[in-house]
Amino acid sequence: GSVKSGKMPEGEKMRECKHEVEQQQKEDEHEGLIEFYGSYQELFQFFCSNTTIHGAIRLVCSKKNKMKTAFWSVLFFLTFSLMYWQFGILYREYFSYPVNLNLNLNSDRLAFPAVTLCTLNPYRYSAIRKKLDELDQITHQTLLDLYDYNMSVARSDWSTLSTRKRSSRSLLHHVQRHPLRRQKRDNLVSLPENSPSVDKNDWKIGFVLCSENNDDCFHQAYSSGVDAVREWYSFHYINILAQIPDAKALDESDFENFIYSCRFNEATCDKANYTHFHHPLYGNCYTFNDNRSSLWTSSLPGINNGLSLVVRTEQHDFIPLLSTVTGARVMVHDQNEPAFMDDGGFNVRPGIETSISMRKEMTVRLGGSYSNCTEDGSDVPVQNLYSSRYTEQVCIRSCFQLNMVERCGCAYYFYPLPAGAKYCNYMKHIAWGYCYYKLLVEFKADVLGCFHKCRKPCKMTQYQLSAGYSRWPSAVSEDWVFYMLSQQNKYNITSKRNGVAKVNIFFEEWNYKTNGESPAFTVVTLLSQFGNQWSLWFGSSVLSVMELAELILDFTAITFILAFRWLHSHKRHSPPAPHPSGQDNTAFQDETSGLSAPHRFTVEAVVTMLPTYNSLEPRGPNRDSEMGHE
Secondary structure: OHHHHOOOOHHHHHHHHHHHHHHHHHHHHOOOOOOOOOOHHHHHHHHHHHOOOOOOOHHHHOOOOHHHHHHHHHHHHHHHHHHHHHHHHHHHHHOOOOEEEEEEEEEOOEEOOEEEEEOOEOOOHHHHHHHHHHHHHHHHHHHHHHHOOOOOOOOOOHHHHHOOOOOOOOHHHHHHHOOEEEEEOOEEEOOOOOOOOOOHHHOEEEEEEEOOOOOOEEEEEEOOHHHHHHHHHHHHHHHHHHHOOOHHHHOOOOHHHHEEEEEEOOEEOOHHHEEEEEEOOOEEEEEEOOOOOOOOEEOOOOHHHOEEEEEEOOOOOOOOOOOOOOOEEEEEEOOOOOOOHHHHOEEEOOOEEEEEEEEEEEEEOOOOOOOOOEOOOOOOOOOOOOOOOOOHHHHHHHHHHHHHHHHHOOEOOOOOOOOOOOEOOOOOOOOHHHHHHHHHHHHHOOOOOHHHHOOOEOEEEEEEEEEEEEEOOOOOOHHHHHHHHHHHHOOOOOOHHHHEEEEEEEEOOOEEEEEEEEEOOOHHHHHHHHHHHHHHHHOOOHHHHHHHHHHHHHHHHHHHHHHHHHHHHHHHOOOOOOOOOOOOOHHHHHHHHHHHHHHHHHHHHHHHOOOOOOOOOOOOHHHHHHHHHO
């Protein structure tokens, strides 16, 4: 009886199906707030038929021709791949942070730079001769032994040198520890005293610096004997200065005895226009226009609107073994920057008028991700030992000095003294010379990392210089010129050709150049390039991109909906739990399933199957007619 009850009359079944179709049509006519397509086929068919992306319609129009469909599908996705490859190139270029160089010419009143002029003589020889006398006598004897050269100087104290006790504190003891030697090929040997027949052109001269235990030595050799003697003499000269509590007080500043005349913009300079400092090698140095409260300005270019100096260059009372250059040394630099005379300076020849024309050039770099520059040096991991603003050279020299103190236990005499450190001298630091030259080799090879740590400033001012030379004073005017100078400064000039020099420093033109940087790729530029690429490959706009985004969103939503329905249907069709009575109904179930299997499948299909979402399935009257034929 239960099997027969599962059967349904034919008319009733048709009415049930018709009712289902009408119900489905009502649901289709009802539009919800958010609706999704019933299958992936409907989604892609609607997208390809209605999108504004070029080429997509061909995927639908040629669906009856499988070869064309395959061709356009490959072409469509290949175009997408090429476009996104171009997008990747644009992204990489954007995140490389390129810059554009902007060149601007500005016309304005120019602030005159600072000008430093040095005497090229560290000390008056008469003031420091007692300190250097022992070193001079040793050097004279060394030149005699190596080159058979007898230096004709007074030897009033030579007799006392031979009788001086050679203790560990004697200069002779330390000089003998670092003597000048002849070098041939890779071996350092001392020239025998009685071998003058040796060809001296086959030898190099240098000196050896050894560690405190003499277990390792550093060979400092030179192809020029003049360079070797001067470097060797300077090494011992530094040790002598480092032992003097206040070596800079040995020689007072004598501005009038060095600067005969000073004029700027046809006006006479005074003491308020310069500052003085002392350099261990370049002597007394005078910096003009270093007072930032009252800077000089040039309203016009030309030689008459700049700085004009007449300086004394006669080598009177100079240190003979240290001061080997005649003239003066000049450097042009910005205010609040130290004058590194050995880096940016150049010498002024005596008896010559040197005219130096300047062109100002400013450089402004982009910081942050665009370059490795620094604004003020506060983010550089090197302590600034100079009382000035940050520059790359200030940082590099400070870095070397700090490494010198850390490695050698003392500071190099030519650089500022760090807090708590003392200057090197071999009376207290026996092997400091060996440590210094070894450290210098590592410094030049950037083993210390100073060139990597010290970054360029984001804003810097440079002056491009060009010089012209002419004889001054001329042969017909030198008599009265020297007479006037001697009357003015009360100094008798003995050497007219090497006695004075004239220096003119001025702006070549009123314009100055500014080199600036600007981002080559901004967000706006990136979006514009993206739009260009999109239009090139697909000929569409931003709305087309939104259509593609909508496709991705619909695809994701349909995937979640179908997955949810599959899980829900799986739970509905799971086998029921065993009956609590524990009776075995297997025989009954087999009998009923065997008798009415087709009718039971039909009923379950009507009652439990989920509605289809295939848009191409026929509905309405056609389906009713098909059922009627059944």
